[in-house]
Amino acid sequence: MRIFGELPGLYEGDSFRNRLELSQSGVHKPTQAGISGGQNEGADSIIVSGGYEDDEDYGDIIIYTGHGGRDLSTGKQVTNQELVRGNLALAESCKNGLPVRVIRGAHRKSNFAPEDNYRYDGLFRVEDYWKEKGKSNFIVWRFRLRKIEGELKKQSNVLQEEQAEYNSKEDKQTKRIETRVQRIVRDTILSKKIKEKYKxxxxxxxxxxxxxxxxxxxxxxIKPLGAPHNGPDSEDNLLCLCPNHHVMFDYGGFGILKNFELIGIEGKLKIMKGHLINKDYLRYHLEHFYDEKNR
Amino acid sequence: MRIFGELPGLYEGDSFRNRLELSQSGVHKPTQAGISGGQNEGADSIIVSGGYEDDEDYGDIIIYTGHGGRDLSTGKQVTNQELVRGNLALAESCKNGLPVRVIRGAHRKSNFAPEDNYRYDGLFRVEDYWKEKGKSNFIVWRFRLRKIEGELKKQSNVLQEEQAEYNSKEDKQTKRIETRVQRIVRDTILSKKIKEKYKxxxxxxxxxxxxxxxxxxxxxxIKPLGAPHNGPDSEDNLLCLCPNHHVMFDYGGFGILKNFELIGIEGKLKIMKGHLINKDYLRYHLEHFYDEKNR
Known part of the structure; x- marks a missing residue:
């Protein structure tokens, strides 16, 4: 059984000599793959070791590159990546808010890598995923992971205690520390204005x-807030959607063409007079989030 | 204009001699009402002063009672509260994830109240709202507020910096510290099982x-996780819903009768063989979240 989240006896900073030790401890089971996960279950752990030229490590935030498309002998990207296997598992973790164990391997190019061996660096949440042209000009899938700490961690712990209490009352298994996860949606004051505009x-x-x-x-x-997209919080970058179409839009279920016809689903975007939508943002969304291949 | 969130020059722990001073500083504008807000805008601040017998203050979590229904001379609850005015404003803040400034007034019954005067105690988020029979046996509306801190606060600050950067680039107003808010949805591993059951x-x-x-x-x-509801994370307390119906269900847009007919909207709940739903939880939801009066 795949265990998400913390493991009994595992602490941040714990060191592992090699992939075999990581595997046997259950912290990261596969001995070769960087992503541990099933595409219908989500990913429970990843190894950040700088093997991909497109990875970016900022400490609490990691822009992680999916797998596939590399030449096995040179390690160079030679073809497009697809949203399958481990990549799909990370996308699943994103949609369900599952926590991912992050293990960093030694790498001379990263400020956050350990000097040697492998180090468990805590739980991260997959905030977002998208595709883009990588340094080698092939499509790579990218995942922004953010460390779970502070209030969220505290909340998770409170919930775990509630859970443990409930479990013990019901005489069920008492260890289910992996069961609590969270998904965050951001909103802004400008958001409220656009919602009012569309009643x-x-x-x-x-x-x-x-x-x-x-x-x-x-x-x-349309073009998301936050690095690396850095879309603005402005009316020409906002849509008023029901939660269903918001989820579909963010997770690439449909895109919007420059004539406002929808692609992926039937229909055309309704636009109120005076709401000017920036078409560059629509194209950005199409290129990075909408995935025609999976239709 | 109503300003949500932090105010320039206002720091946690700041003390105010009286309601007039609070009002003139803009921290909490109304001089009488405990809730500052417009029912279409959201609530920007509240005063927690223990005036309501049903308030509960746990420091970082406050179970706040809405207004209305009290006898003005005795302060006793003499009739049901309704989801109107300040109560509706707090509900609006909940749905849009707006931050609420919390000011505590001196009160001998609370461990978290200042010894005298009024104290600004930071930003809280309205996590949840519901109705219940209060101590006086009349319906009161209740709001669970949780202090915004740790990761969320850090995230907000990062976003504010991005925002400020963007604003200055575009030569727009540089002070928009009130623009970032967040809504949290929790998910669990059991959730995944129920979603798979319903494909x-x-x-x-x-x-x-x-x-x-x-x-x-x-x-x-159905019966929410977390205090004071303390619903269990078990299959008999879970439904598989689209985001639209999840939002409607959580915010009282419809309820489910014991024969699984829906109330508030047309239809009947579809239930897979083997999914036993606990009808006590359905009744709890109906009593606390579904509000017939507003239909």
Whole structure:
């Protein structure tokens, strides 16, 4: 059984001499692959060892490159990567908010790598995934991982305690520390303005969601906020969507062509007078998030 | 204009002699009401002063009681509260993840109140809202607020810096520290099992959402996790829903009767063989989250 999250007796900073030791301890089971995971289950751990020319390590944030497409003897990228196997497992972890154990291997180019051996560096969350042209001009899949700490970790621990209490009451297994995960959605004040402009109806399907306290919609950034996309929080980069189409848009279920026809699903984006959408952002989203091959 | 979040020159622990001083500083504008907010805008600040017999203060978590229904001379709860005015504003803050400034007033019953005057105690997020019978046997609306700190605060700050950078590039206003907010959705490993059981189709509307990396659905806890509800993370307390119906369910847009007919919207819950749903949890949800009066 694949275990997500913390393992009993495993602490941040723990060192492992080699891949075999990592494998036998259960921290990262595969002895060759950098991503441990099943494509329907999610990824439980990754090794960051600088093997991919496109990896970027900023300490608490890692831009990790998926696997595939490399020449086995030279290590050079020789073909496009696809959203399959370990890459798909990391995408699954992203959608379900599963925690990923990160192990760093020694690498002279990284400021955050250990000097030798392998080091367990804690739990990270896959915040986002997308594709782009890598340094070798082939498509690579990229995953932004952020370390889970502070409030989220505290929350997870509180929840784990609640869970343990519940489990012991019900006389079930008492160790389920892997069960709690979280997904974060960001919102902004400008988001509220765009939602009001559309009276909380979805620009794709016209749905207007009603709650006990009024209507609900979500504002979607076309070119995402945050590095490396650095999309702006401005009206020409925002859409008013229902949660269903927001999820589909963020996870590449559909894209928007420059004539506002949808691709991946039927239909055309509804646009209110005075809402000017920047078409460069639409193209950015199409190139990085929409994946035609999987249709 | 209502300003959400931090104010220039305002620091946690700042003391104010009285409501007038709080009002004039802009920290909490109304001089009488405990909730500052507009029902279409959200609430920007609250005063926790122990005036309501049902308030509970745990420091970083506050279970705050909405306003209304009290006898003005005795302060006793004499009728049901409704989800209107300040209460609706706090609900709006919850749905949009807006930060709320919390000011505590002196109160002998609370361990977290200042000894005298009013103290600004930082930003909180409204995690959840529901109704219940209060100590006086009348319906009160309750809001669980959690202090924003640690990773989330750090993330907000990073985002604010990005924002400031963007603003200065574009030569727009440079102070928009109030623009970043976040909403958190929790997920669990058991959630994944229930989603697989239903092949990622919604039990309300049969929608199956497709992304570039496969199907997407959400698992909804009927009786929520976490205090004070303390619903279990077990299959009999979980539903597989599309994000739209998950949001509607959590925010009281519909309820589920014991014969699995829906109330608030048309339809009946689809249930797979072998998925036993605990009807006590359905009743708990109906009583606490579904609000018939607003239909």
């Amino acid at each position: 909380y109806t979805c620009q794709v399907c016209d749905t207007q969601i009603e709650t006990s306290s009024g209507y609900y919609a979500e504002a979607a950034h | 990622y189709t919604c039990q309300v509307c049969d929608t199956q959402i497709e992304t570039s990396s496969g199907y997407y659905a959400e698992a909804a806890h």
